[in-house]
Amino acid sequence: MDFYLQYKEQLDMLLKDEDNVNFFCELAHKSFRQDTEFYRYILESTLSFTKLNNLHKATAWLNNYYCWYYFDMSKYKEAIEVALDAYNVLEKYGNKNGMARLCNSLMSCYSQIGQIELSNEWGIKGVEMAEEIHDDELLLVLILNIGIGYIQLENFKKAKEIFNYIKAMDYKLVGERKITFSQCIAEIEINIGDVNKAIKEIQKVYELFRNINYEFFISETKKLEAMAYCKLYDYEKADMLFKESYDFAVKFNQNFELCHTLVKWSDMYIKTSQVEKGIEKLEEFIPIAKEYDFYQLLRFSYYKLYNIYKKREDLGKALFYLEEYTSVDEKIYNFQSSQWMAKFDASHSEREANLYKILYDKTELLSSIGKEIISTLDENNILKVISKEIHKLMKTDMFSIAVYNEETNEITYKYIDDYGNINLKGPVKLDEGNYLTGYCIEHKEDILIQNFNNEFKKYVKIDSIDEYSDQNIDFSSLMYTPMIVRGKIIGIMTVQAKDENVYTQNDMSTLKVLSNYVSIALDNAISYKKMESIAIYDNLTGLLSRREILKIGNAAFKHFNSYKEKLTIAMIDIDKFKDVNDTYGHVIGDRVLREIAESITKNVRKADFAGRYGGDEFLLVFPNTKIDRAKTIAERVRKLVYGKKHLVDKNKKINVSISIGLYELEDGVDDLMSGIKRADIALYGAKNKSRNCVVIYNEM
Numbered sequence: 148m149d150f151y152l153q154y155k156e157q158l159d160m161l162l163k164d165e166d167n168v169n170f171f172c173e174l175a176h177k178s179f180r181q182d183t184e185f186y187r188y189i190l191e192s193t194l195s196f197t198k199l200n201n202l203h204k205a206t207a208w209l210n211n212y213y214c215w216y217y218f219d220m221s222k223y224k225e226a227i228e229v230a231l232d233a234y235n236v237l238e239k240y241g242n243k244n245g246m247a248r249l250c251n252s253l254m255s256c257y258s259q260i261g262q263i264e265l266s267n268e269w270g271i272k273g274v275e276m277a278e279e280i281h282d283d284e285l286l287l288v289l290i291l292n293i294g295i296g297y298i299q300l301e302n303f304k305k306a307k308e309i310f311n312y313i314k315a316m317d318y319k320l321v322g323e324r325k326i327t328f329s330q331c332i333a334e335i336e337i338n339i340g341d342v343n344k345a346i347k348e349i350q351k352v353y354e355l356f357r358n359i360n361y362e363f364f365i366s367e368t369k370k371l372e373a374m375a376y377c378k379l380y381d382y383e384k385a386d387m388l389f390k391e392s393y394d395f396a397v398k399f400n401q402n403f404e405l406c407h408t409l410v411k412w413s414d415m416y417i418k419t420s421q422v423e424k425g426i427e428k429l430e431e432f433i434p435i436a437k438e439y440d441f442y443q444l445l446r447f448s449y450y451k452l453y454n455i456y457k458k459r460e461d462l463g464k465a466l467f468y469l470e471e472y473t474s475v476d477e478k479i480y481n482f483q484s485s486q487w488m489a490k491f492d493a494s495h496s497e498r499e500a501n502l503y504k505i506l507y508d509k510t511e512l513l514s515s516i517g518k519e520i521i522s523t524l525d526e527n528n529i530l531k532v533i534s535k536e537i538h539k540l541m542k543t544d545m546f547s548i549a550v551y552n553e554e555t556n557e558i559t560y561k562y563i564d565d566y567g568n569i570n571l572k573g574p575v576k577l578d579e580g581n582y583l584t585g586y587c588i589e590h591k592e593d594i595l596i597q598n599f600n601n602e603f604k605k606y607v608k609i610d611s612i613d614e615y616s617d618q619n620i621d622f623s624s625l626m627y628t629p630m631i632v633r634g635k636i637i638g639i640m641t642v643q644a645k646d647e648n649v650y651t652q653n654d655m656s657t658l659k660v661l662s663n664y665v666s667i668a669l670d671n672a673i674s675y676k677k678m679e680s681i682a683i684y685d686n687l688t689g690l691l692s693r694r695e696i697l698k699i700g701n702a703a704f705k706h707f708n709s710y711k712e713k714l715t716i717a718m719i720d721i722d723k724f725k726d727v728n729d730t731y732g733h734v735i736g737d738r739v740l741r742e743i744a745e746s747i748t749k750n751v752r753k754a755d756f757a758g759r760y761g762g763d764e765f766l767l768v769f770p771n772t773k774i775d776r777a778k779t780i781a782e783r784v785r786k787l788v789y790g791k792k793h794l795v796d797k798n799k800k801i802n803v804s805i806s807i808g809l810y811e812l813e814d815g816v817d818d819l820m821s822g823i824k825r826a827d828i829a830l831y832g833a834k835n836k837s838r839n840c841v842v843i844y845n846e847m
């Protein structure tokens with residue numbers, strides 16, 4: 148049938164039911180990157196038809212393809228705009244299939260302009276959806292693109308895990324994807340592996356070019372080849388290849404490739420001490436990158452220039468590039484805190500753990516253990532949860548977590564013994580015989596051993612097992628995996644069994660998922676502890692924390708002791724505060740507590756200090772103040788607190804009073820604590836008297 152007749156017929160069908168969009172999608176799919184003009188033409192004419200006829204769903208589907216047209220034109224903002232629009236429309240219709248595809252498009256766009264985090268978020272979201280609708284092909288594309296994102300972030304280890312997964316799953320890769328896959332493997336090998344393997348992969352790519360329009364891929368392939376030859380120190384050949392890559396990028400209008408090539412080319416010059424030439428390439432790259440918002444590349448490059456000029460002590464230029472660097476950094480950050488980021492409600496780490504779950508294992512059990520682990524803020528509890536659960540997942544005669552202290556280069560092993568008690572071993576220096584742990588930490592790599600006696604030499608440079616001081620000699624099968632948070636290694640996890648050949652690659656993957664959860668949880672626990680201990684202000688009232696007011700009190704006590712400066716302290720407790728809670732609830736109670744704290748701080752002098760000592764108790768420190776003066780202030784505070792009305796119900800306001808005990812420090816008092824005790828005694832005096840009053844210790 149004549150093409151245009153067929154096309155018209157299909158438009159009519161679309162008008163009847165806008166789900167009849169397949170014909171157009173297939174047309175686009177076939178011509179994509181093979182016949183760009185036709186691709187654009189088909190999409191634009193069909194889109195003007197669907198828009199005119201208010202076919203929103205069909206428009207959204209086609210916009211997903213149109214987004215890729217913008218993408219190839221380096222118009223990423225436009226690409227993102229149509230994709231987001233389309234996503235919103237399909238979300239309304241609950242069309243998971245289309246949404247998952249748009250996740251993929253958005254992931255690629257954001258990655259291109261350097262919004263890798265955002266890109267990653269979309270990718271992982273897409274992965275979840277593709278899983279849900281059992282679309283393995285789309286799942287593969289998404290995972291492939293997530294891998295590319297990690298390469299762009301120069302996180303080659305993670306990228307490698309992902310590509311290993313793709314290999315292991317034995318997915319059928321065809322056409323362009325085969326090319327992309329080989330290019331990625333090559334880039335990973337160049338950076339963290341074997342250059343010769345990389346060159347072999349690149350050869351594969353050239354062979355694939357025979358059956359495909361290679362315009363889109365040639366510049367990148369040449370660039371990768373150049374990078375490989377840099378690794379082999381053949382800079383002449385590399386220079387030539389960079390030039391070819393550059394020319395192809397110009398010829399085919401590929402701005403991203405052009406920029407990327409210039410950056411890598413300049414890297415080579417800088418490395419070979421031809422710094423001027425390196426700067427020249429970067430200067431050519433910057434305006435193009437700025438025009439197309441290649442933030443990530445810009446950020447890396449500004450930082451490089453900053454360092455070059457700093458080294459040369461050209462501080463003016465160094466500062467200029469540092470400022471450029473920070474401004475790009477901020478832009479990236481602002482993007483990340485944009486409304487789209489906010490749409491992803493769970494935290495990034497949690498989603499990342501989720502990706503691992505999908506990559507390595509699909510059981511719900513893991514995810515529920517993960518949730519339990521992540522919600523724990525106590526290190527020992529984390530260990531308990533995981534030790535209990537791991538037996539359900541694999542054979543375990545010994546399980547241990549070792550926490551690594553980078554500063555002291557020490558590790559502390561923690562494990563649960565047969566009686567359910569937590570045992571510690573260490574801290575021990577990493578280099579004192581803890582070879583496998585050391586290897587795992589140093590290389591940030593997993594270890595899977597089926598037979599300890601035969602295999603330990605792969606990881607350990609010792610001749611005899613007698614030199615081995617780790618506890619694992621009783622065990623034949625061992626697995627180790629590092630725990631990494633934000634690129635930093637915080638420890639390892641190990642599972643061991645007495646028999647040989649116990650663990651498979653699959654068990655290793657499971658352990659990795661768990662280690663991911665534990666890493667997040669431990670990181671949370673550690674930051675929580677830190678936050679707790681460094682908190683200067685009390686969360687609820689905003690007054691100084693107990694720890695902080697005691698610190699200040701102790702300093703004032705030193706002045707009292709050494710320089711005979713006067714010092715008076717006050718203990719305050721809210722009267723019948725339990726009743727407020729019981730009558731109006733804790734939320735109102737909290738508010739009243741906050742308001743009382745506010746009245747207290749407002750009405751002491753600037754030089755005085757107020758802290759929350761306990762539940763409804765406050766400690767005031769009046770430095771350089773005699774009891775009479777302190778009494779006047781305390782009376783004022785008491786009156787003003789009692790005078791304030793607190794709204795506790797729709798129309799109900801109440802007054803709440805406080806009792807105050809005062810004590811002026813006297814010679815012979817050993818420390819601040821003894822002073823506080825006396826102020827407390829005075830406070831109880833006030834409670835016994837009538838409440839809502841001030842009592843002085845020495846007048847009791």
Ligand code: GH3
Pocket residue numbers: 687720721722723724725726728732733734735736737740761762763834838
């Ligand atoms: P008294 O006059 O003898 O001090 O009576 P009281 O009811 O205030 O008794 P006490 O000081 O022993 O009890 C303090 C009460 O303060 C207990 C608890 O209900 C409440 N409380 C402590 N901390 C908080 C808090 O952070 N928020 C709220 N809403 N209530 C708290």
Ligand code: MG
Pocket residue numbers: 720721722723724725763
């Ligand atoms: Mg009280």
